[in-house]
Amino acid sequence: MTLTYPIVLVQEDNxxxxxxxxxxxxxxxxxxxxxxxxxxxxxxxxxxxxxxxDGKPIPASHIKKLETDNIQVSA
Numbered sequence: 001m002t003l004t005y006p007i008v009l010v011q012e013d014n015x016x017x018x019x020x021x022x023x024x025x026x027x028x029x030x031x032x033x034x035x036x037x038x039x040x041x042x043x044x045x046x047x048x049x050x051x052x053x054d055g056k057p058i059p060a061s062h063i064k065k066l067e068t069d070n071i072q073v074s075a
Contacts, residue, residue: 003058006066007040009033022061023047 010017016036019027026047028040051058 001058003060005044005061006063007037008066008068009036020044021063021066022059 005020005022007018007020010019011033014031016030016033017027018029018036018040020040023044026040026043028036028038028043030036030039048058
């Protein structure tokens with residue numbers, strides 16, 4: 001079975017973060033965008049392995065489209 005999940009990539013200083021909006025707590029990090037992507041794949045594989053061991057279903061993504069934008073607020 002192949003599942004597809006959209007990920008969000010964020011660069012903060014010299015660190016990249018990746019997370020899956022559908023799966024809170026599953027995230028990856030790395031010095032590069034590619035390293036963060038590789039790390040989140042590993043995290044997702046471990047998450048799925050834990051679900052299987054616990055006999056829980058593997059959730060599919062409910063996100064149909066993922067976009068980014070910027071907002072401004074007075075502070």
